[in-house]
Amino acid sequence: MAATPSVPRSTRNRTRTPTRSWWGWGYTDAHPDDAECAALGALIPGTLARPLPIPRIADLPIAPPAVTPPRSLAHLVTADPRARAAHAMGKAYRDVIRALRARPGRIPDLVAHPTGDREVADLLDWAGTHDVAVIPYGGGSSVVGGVEYRGDAHRAVLSLDLTSMDRVLEIDTASRSAHIQAGALGPVLEEQLRPHGLTLRHFPQSFEFSTLGGWLATRAGGHYATGRTHIDDFVQSLRVIRPAGAGTSWRLPASGAGPSPDRLFLGSEGALGVITEAWMRLQERPRHKASASVAFTDFHQALEAVRALAQSDLAPANCRLLDPGEALLSGASRDGSSVLVLGFESATGPVGDRLASALDLARAHGGRAETPPADCDPSAGTVDRASSVGPADRAPSAGSAVSAWRSAFLRMPYLRDGLARMGAVVETFETAATWDKIPALIDAVRTEVGAAALKITGHPATINCRLTHVYPDGAAPYFTVAVAGRPGAEVEVWDDIKAVAVEVLHRHRATITHHHAVGRDHRTGYDLQRPEPFALALRAAKEALDPHRILNPGVLLD
Amino acid sequence: MAATPSVPRSTRNRTRTPTRSWWGWGYTDAHPDDAECAALGALIPGTLARPLPIPRIADLPIAPPAVTPPRSLAHLVTADPRARAAHAMGKAYRDVIRALRARPGRIPDLVAHPTGDREVADLLDWAGTHDVAVIPYGGGSSVVGGVEYRGDAHRAVLSLDLTSMDRVLEIDTASRSAHIQAGALGPVLEEQLRPHGLTLRHFPQSFEFSTLGGWLATRAGGHYATGRTHIDDFVQSLRVIRPAGAGTSWRLPASGAGPSPDRLFLGSEGALGVITEAWMRLQERPRHKASASVAFTDFHQALEAVRALAQSDLAPANCRLLDPGEALLSGASRDGSSVLVLGFESATGPVGDRLASALDLARAHGGRAETPPADCDPSAGTVDRASSVGPADRAPSAGSAVSAWRSAFLRMPYLRDGLARMGAVVETFETAATWDKIPALIDAVRTEVGAAALKITGHPATINCRLTHVYPDGAAPYFTVAVAGRPGAEVEVWDDIKAVAVEVLHRHRATITHHHAVGRDHRTGYDLQRPEPFALALRAAKEALDPHRILNPGVLLD
DSSP states (O other): OEEOOOOOSOGGGOTTOOOBOSSSSSBGGGSOOHHHHHHHHTTSTTOOSSOOOOOOGGGSOOOOOSOOOOHHHHTTEEOOHHHHHHTSOOSSHHHHHHHHTTOOOBOOSEEEOOOSHHHHHHHHHHHHHTTEEEEEESSOOOSSSOSOBOSSOSSEEEEEEOTTOOOEEEEETTTTEEEEETTOBHHHHHHHHGGGTEEOOOOOTTGGGOBHHHHHHHTOBOSOSBSSOBGGGGEEEEEEEETTEEEEOOOOSOOOSSSOHHHHHTTOTTSSOEEEEEEEEOEEOOSEEEEEEEEESOHHHHHHHHHHHHHSSOOOSEEEEEOHHHHHHHTSOSSSOEEEEEEEEESSSOOHHHHHHHHHHHHHTTOEESSOGGGOOOOHHHHHTOOSSGGGGGOOSSOHHHHHHHHHHHHHHHHHHHHHHTTEEEEEEEOOEEGGGHHHHHHHIIIIIHHHHHHHHSSOOEEEEEEEEEETTEEEEEEEEEEEOOTTOHHHHHHHHHHHHHHHHHHTTOOSOSSSOOTTTTHHHHHHHSOHHHHHHHHHHHHHHOTTOOBSTTSSOO | OEEOOOOOSOGGGOTTOOOBOSSSSSBGGGSOOHHHHHHHHTTSTTOOSSOOOOOOGGGSOOOOOSOOOOHHHHTTEEOOHHHHHHTSOOSSHHHHHHHHTTOOOBOOSEEEOOOSHHHHHHHHHHHHHTTEEEEEESSOOOSSSTTOBOSSOSSEEEEEEOTTOOOEEEEETTTTEEEEETTOBHHHHHHHHGGGTEEOOOOOTTGGGOBHHHHHHHTOBOSOSBSSOBGGGGEEEEEEEETTEEEEOOOOSOOOSSSOHHHHHTTOTTSSOEEEEEEEEOEEOOSEEEEEEEEESOHHHHHHHHHHHHTSSOOOSEEEEEOHHHHHHHTSOSSSOEEEEEEEEESSSOOHHHHHHHHHHHHHTTOEESSOGGGOOOOHHHHHTOOSSGGGGGOOSSOHHHHHHHHHHHHHHHHHHHHHHTTEEEEEEEOOEETTTHHHHHHHIIIIIHHHHHHHHSSOOEEEEEEEEEETTEEEEEEEEEEEOOTTOHHHHHHHHHHHHHHHHHHTTOOSOSSSOOTTTTHHHHHHHSOHHHHHHHHHHHHHHOTTOOBSTTSSOO
C-alpha cells in the first residue's frame, strides 16, 4: 500500500532560483524599491524622508569563527560571511531593523547543512563536547527571536540549517500519510506530494520560507481557519535527535498510551531535540470550493456572526474577519466596513449548500454578503487551473474582497520591510482567548497599545485587528501596529510598545502566542502563563535531554 | 456571559440509589442471576457446571490500616472494610476473577474522600511525609490495573476517591464551556449541563461508572467514532495538584506557547499529579439525528468502506464496524454478515443528506443498507423524547441492528462478569494502527491469539473484532476473547493469552492501547512503544513533580 515517490531530488538545482534576502523577508526581487518605500512611508506621519539604505554584509561585525569543526564534519560546515549573516536572526520587524541599523544579533560562528540523521547526531555530539550552542534553523522565518543566539555563555554558536533534508521519503496512500524530512520548505514538500493527488494543506503566511520542522517545533497555525489548524493535529509520528540519543514515535492514527510523546516535542522550539523527520497526515486535494465575503457595519456584531459560524458544524476552511482598518489596508473594503472572508472546500462533494447556510447565518447577524452562493461552487476545472501549489492553491473563485485579502496577505511582510526602511515601526502580534473575553480584549489592545505607542513615539499609531482562526470556544486575534519610530531607536520603541501589549494580553489571560511561538521575545509572557507543574516538568526534561545545554539556549527556558 | 449553574448539590442524596457492586461491574441489581450465568456459560464449551458464588468481603484478607491519618484529615478518611475492598482494584476481567477467587490485589489501608483542592493538597502532603502511596480514584472502572497498588515499597496505601468533587462550577455559554470538578461521574456531569442545552458528549462504555478526572488522566475515547473523540481534544484548561505545588493552565481555545502543558498531564494516570478541575469544551445538544446499518458479506470489503467513509468529510458521529461474531453477539445480524452501524447528528441542520451520501459510499463497496435514508432524519421531537442523558441519548431512531448493538454495548460488561462466574476467561483489548496495517493486524490477532488460547486452555476460543473509532489515517480495532479457563488459574490463563496479544500488537506497531490506558497491565507493551527521548523526559518530570514517589506508583514508570 505504500508508494515511494518518484519525484527526483532536483528541487535544489532549479534554474533561475530567485535570491533570498539575507536581511529582509523573502526574495530580493520582490522587495519594494526606494520609490515604493517612500510612497509607503508617506502613509505614516513622522517617518523618514528617504529610505534607509539596504544593509551590506561588509558592514557587519563578523569575527572569525571561535571554533573549527573536526575534519569528519568539515564538509557540512561553512564559515562563509553571507551564510553566517543570513543565519544570524529571524524575520521579525526587530530583526529587519537591526539589520538596517547594522545592529544584528550575535552572528553564528558556523553554519552546518547536514544531509541526514547521522550527521545531525555527529554535529550535536561535537557541539556538546566543545561548548557550542546549536540553533536549529529551517526557513529562518521566526518572528520571535527563535533562531538567534543571545548572551555569551557558550564558546561558539552553530546554526544547524536542515534545508538539505527536504525529501518526502515515503507515501502511504492507504493511510493518506507521508514520511517527510523536516527541512522541506512548504513548496518543496507540496511539489513532491502533488503527483499523488495529496497535500499537507498547511499554508502559513510564511509558507514559502518555512519548513516542516519549523512548523512542528513552533506549533505553527495553518490553512484551516476553523477546526484543526495547528500542525500538531496532522502529526502521526516524529523523529527526534538529541545529544547522545534519538527516538521515533510509532505511526499511529490515535493512541491513549500515556501522555502523547509527540506533544512534548511539538512546540519545543529546538530546546529538547532536533526534529528531523515526521509522518504527516495528508488531505486529498479539494475538488469543490466556494467563497464569498460579508461586510458588517458593526465589528462587534461581526464577532457574534463569526462565533455563531464557529459553533455551527459548517466548518469553513477560511473564516477570516478583518476589522475596518485591515479591510481598508487589504483593499477588501473602502467604506469602513468590517469584512468576513469565507471559503469552503471539499474533496468529497459540493460545498455550495454549506456556503449558503453560512451566509444565512451571517445575514442574521447583520452581514451583507458580497457574492451570491450560487456563483461560488467552482467545478474541478477551476481548482485545477491553479498553477502553483501552496497559498495560490487557495485562489478564491469569486469575490474581489476575497481576492484582495489574499494578495495583501502574501505581500504584507514585504511592505513591512519597505516601511522599516522608512523608519516606521511596523509589527504584528497575535493571541487567542475564549469568546467571553474576545470583545473586551480587542478593545483593550486597541486603546491601551494605541495610547502607549502615542506616548512612546509622539505619533498616532494605526492598530488593526483580524481574526485569523476561530474555534467553537474562542478566537485568535491578530494585531498590526504601525507608527513612526525614533530614528536609531526603533528597536527600543517597539520593545516598549510590545511590553504594553504583553501586559494587556496577560491581564486578559490571552495566550502570548497562538502560532508565532515563544522564542526569546515572548519569554516574559510565556513564563507568566506557564503553569508551575509544567514548568518544573519542562525544566527537568531539558536537563535530562540536553545535559550540556547546547540546544537553542534561551528559548522557553533559561 | 458566564452563568453559574443553579443545579442544587443534591445528586448524592437521591432516594433509592442502586447499590454499586464492590467486586463486579456496575449495579448489583443488574447482575445476571445464577440461572442466567449458567445459560451464558453453556455457550462456552468447558466452563463450570455451576457459577462461582458471589464473593464476600468477610472472606477478604483485610488487615488493620498501617497508618492513622492526622486529626485534621481524619474526617475525610475511612478504614471501613467495604470501602477499602471496593477501592482495591478496577473492573478488568482480571479484577473480577481475582475477587471471585478471593485473591484480590493489595487492599488499600485507607480511603479518602476530599471535598476540595485544599484537602487534596493536605492529603498529598501528609502522604509524602509518611511514605503512603496515593492512588487517585474516580469511578474505579480501570481495566488495566490503574487503580490498585502492587508491591510493598510503601508503608501504606491511600485510595484518593475524588467523587465528592463532582460539581459543575461555572458555565460560559458564550464560549460553550464549563468548569467541572474532576470527580463528577458521567451522568452527574451531564445532569448539570442539561438545563443549559449543553453536553460534553463523552460517552465511553463506562459512562455511568467513570469520572471526568478518570477520562482526562487516561485519555479516554468517547462518543464520536470519527474525528475528535479522545477527551484530550475537549480540554480547555486543567488544574493539577502535586505534592507541594499546584497549577492551572489558562483557558484557551488554542495556543502555540511552548509544548502544550495540558497534554503532559492528559494520560499521566495520576503519576504526575492529581487533576482536580478542568474547563471543558461542550457541544450543543443535537437536534437532528439519522442512523442506519449496512451489512457486508466480506469483512475486508467492509474495512475498505469504512476507510472511504473516514477519509470523506461526512463525519458520522457513529461509525462502528462489527465483524460477524460481534454482529451475532449483539444481535445486529444472524447471517454471518459484518455490520456497519452508522449515525449522524447535528445541532446545526438536517443530516439526512450526509447519511445518504455515506450509504451510497458503503453500497459502492458492496454494502447492503438496512434502513433507507429518507426515514432516518428524525425531528427534534424524536431526539427530545430520549428520557435520560448519556448513552441513552444516542438512542437510534431507526434500524433494529443499530438498536441491538447499543443495548448489547451497555450490557456487555455485566455478561462478562456472569461468564467469569462460570469460570470463563472473557476479556477485551483494543489498539489502533494506520490503515496500511489494519487488515493484516486483525488477521494476525485472530489467528495467533486464537491459537495461543487453544494451546493454553485446550478449548477453542471465540475472538471477535469491531472497529470502535476510525480516522482518515487509521482505525481502532477492539477485540473480545472468550474461552473456558482452568479452574483456579483463570488469571494466569488470561495473562498468558494477553502476553501473546501484546506481542502481536508490538510486531505490527499497533499501540498498546487506544483508550483503555496503560496502568500496570500494559507496562510491557508501553515500555516497548515509548520513544527513548520521551521516556527520559517523563522520568525526569516524575522525579521533579513527585519527589517522594507516592503518586500512583507503578503506572507508566517504575
